[in-house]
Amino acid sequence: MDTCLAEGFQTDQYVMYDAAGDFIARMQLMRIAGPSTPAVNGMPRPALHRILMNAADTAGARIRLGLTVSAITSHEDRVDVVLSDGSRETYDLIVGADGIRSHVRQMIFGGTTIRSSPGMAYGATPFRARRMSLTR
Numbered sequence: 427m428d429t430c431l432a433e434g435f436q437t438d439q440y441v442m443y444d445a446a447g448d449f450i451a452r453m454q455l456m457r458i459a460g461p462s463t464p465a466v467n468g469m470p471r472p473a474l475h476r477i478l479m480n481a482a483d484t485a486g487a488r489i490r491l492g493l494t495v496s497a498i499t500s501h502e503d504r505v506d507v508v509l510s511d512g513s514r515e516t517y518d519l520i521v522g523a524d525g526i527r528s529h530v531r532q533m534i535f536g537g538t539t540i541r542s543s544p545g546m547a548y549g550a551t552p553f554r555a556r557r558m559s560l561t562r
Contacts, residue, residue, distance in 0.1 A: 429477050430467055430469065433474075434469035438455055438465045439452055439454050439455055439465075440453045440455065493513075494529065495508070495509060495510075496508045504517065505517050505520050507520060
């Protein structure tokens with residue numbers, strides 16, 4: 427966490443302005459990770475990639491880049507995976523972090539419908555509505 431905070435930029439609120447630069451609203455965000463951790467920590471993807479790769483390497487994880495998952499077979503005690511180079515691997519757990527049109531999710535749960543909303547950006551900030559403060 428400390429490395430991510432050192433490399434990122436933090437905020438505890440969202441401030442919104444219109445196209446002319448006029449103030450619209452300010453939303454105070456909850457510090458869900460604890461009182462000393464900012465509500466939001468943003469950083470460029472290359473920085474996050476470097477931090478995660480270093481942490482995985484330190485933990486002894488074997489990382490293979492440039493491959494995709496071709497097939498997944500789930501068992502009671504393991505998951506068998508066939509990769510795009512034809513190699514086969516067995517894992518305790520797999521995580522599909524391959525985006526909104528996740529190929530991994532589709533292989534496990536079947537097809538999904540993604541609705542397009544041109545001009546919209548989606549994100550998530552967990553909060554409890556009764557503790558959210560929105561001022562205008």
